[in-house]
Amino acid sequence: MKRKLFILLLAVALVISLGSLGGCGQGQAAAGGTITIGSKDFTENIALAHIMADMIESYTDLKVNRKVNLGGSNVALKALQNNDIQMFPDYTGTIVANYYQEETGSSEETLEKTRQLTEQDGFKVLKPFGMNNTYTLAVTRETAEKYNLKTFSDLAQVSENLVLGCEFEFQDRPDGYPGLQQVYNMNFKDVKGMSHGIKYRSISEGEVDVVDAYATDGQLKVFNLVILEDDKEYFPPYDGLPLVRQDILAEYPEIDDALNQLAGLLDDETMQELNAKIDSEGMKAEKVAHDFLV
Structure with a gap:
């Protein structure tokens, strides 16, 4: 009789134990959740999105x-x-000059204005990654030598003889070609809009003479292009950082801590190297992001 009672009690204890474990699992699932990270359509931004995603998955329970x-x-x-996505990597100059069409300043001034402008619309920018991916203009060494080009002002003087290849949005955004026309009186013979990747092939094959570029582009080194000096400091700072919805941070505050661990880790040279691995070595952006973090 005692043996039967013992077995019965043991069975009850086992059921209770399994129930507790099941409840614990349900609680963990509820405490997790799923978010979506987006990116723009160029190498660096895609890589940064994967880096952000890896950090969140490594340091939180979120999917x-x-x-x-x-x-x-x-x-x-x-x-x-x-709310199709809850965050993506962006740039201070883009946010201030393009989204809000406000004046930029130094890196610190532009960052502070970025914080103020985005907060009023229900967003928040987290700590900068460390690189300043500012716009620039680049030419082949042959073109630079032919026209003795060192600065944007030099380029403006011969721009009517040259063709600009640039990303589609650069043609129209206020901090792009329209501003160059005003500040430098730069008017090219023709302007051809194209995707980020195609423009480097286009300049190497002589289809265009000048391209807009990001200071951290890996392909600047790959194609041995000459970066011209923005001698009137037209282009604003473009410090990269996460742009996140405030409501998702309120729901999952652990995202803030996870992503802020990236602060200052990606300087210009490091970002250029990561971009080159994708653009010239053919590595997947996901793997480059993962390898950087491990």
């Missing part, structure tokens, strides 16, 4: 969906506003 290569800046912003 991350990745919607990379969405399109240009305004496409990514629209997705964020519509």
